[in-house]
Amino acid sequence: MARSKSKDSRRKTAINNKWAWKWSFLVLVMIFAIVFRLTGLSGWLTLGPAIAFALMGIGIMIFISRKQKKMVHCVAFCPIGTVVNFARFISPFRMSIESSCTGCMQCIPSCPYDALNIEDIKSGKPGLTCTLCGDCVTTCEVNAIRYHFFRLSPTASRNLYLFITISLHILGLGLARM
Ligand code: SF4
Ligand code: SF4
Numbered sequence: 001m002a003r004s005k006s007k008d009s010r011r012k013t014a015i016n017n018k019w020a021w022k023w024s025f026l027v028l029v030m031i032f033a034i035v036f037r038l039t040g041l042s043g044w045l046t047l048g049p050a051i052a053f054a055l056m057g058i059g060i061m062i063f064i065s066r067k068q069k070k071m072v073h074c075v076a077f078c079p080i081g082t083v084v085n086f087a088r089f090i091s092p093f094r095m096s097i098e099s100s101c102t103g104c105m106q107c108i109p110s111c112p113y114d115a116l117n118i119e120d121i122k123s124g125k126p127g128l129t130c131t132l133c134g135d136c137v138t139t140c141e142v143n144a145i146r147y148h149f150f151r152l153s154p155t156a157s158r159n160l161y162l163f164i165t166i167s168l169h170i171l172g173l174g175l176a177r178m
Helices: 001-013 016-039 043-068 071-078 079-090 116-124 154-176
Strands: 093-096 145-149
Touching: 016 043, 016 079, 016 116, 043 071, 071 079, 145 154
Parallel strands: none
Antiparallel strands: 093 145
8 A cells, every 4th residue: 555655656746748738839939930930020029939938948947847856847848858859769879677677666756857657667668758867777776777779788878878978068068169
């Protein structure tokens, strides 16, 4: 009984209707972009809605993400985040939950991107909002959550992923400062 209550409380940490929110914001931004383009509005007139959208994101970050201890602004709001979620289908990096998983559900609260729930764990892989951040990996006592990159070992795959990600961040920062 205590175990099932514990599972229920973890399930409540999920972001409700995240896909409905994600698609809504993505479609909204696309409509605004198309309307702005077709009407040929000047940069200054388009700046207002852009600033309003950015402030909305900052508000979600401050008032909702912090409270829920999840990246709600990334998972349910940011249109780029939604596009990136689908880019994973062309990424050679994968993450799986192996058959050694005991179903303890300890990893669920560790995922800031709402990509681990009971159904995801049963399906053997994190949900579509997984960013491969790796926060959940060390919470699994049986090492059931693993990175994959072609024939490399899970550890080598993770190290390669970290190397590439960190390198790209450094490159981006370097370019931004040029
Ligand atoms: S992946 Fe690991 S932490 Fe998550 S439910 Fe399975 S055994 Fe538990
Ligand atoms: S790597 Fe783990 S913690 Fe990070 S987003 Fe994916 S499932 Fe969540």
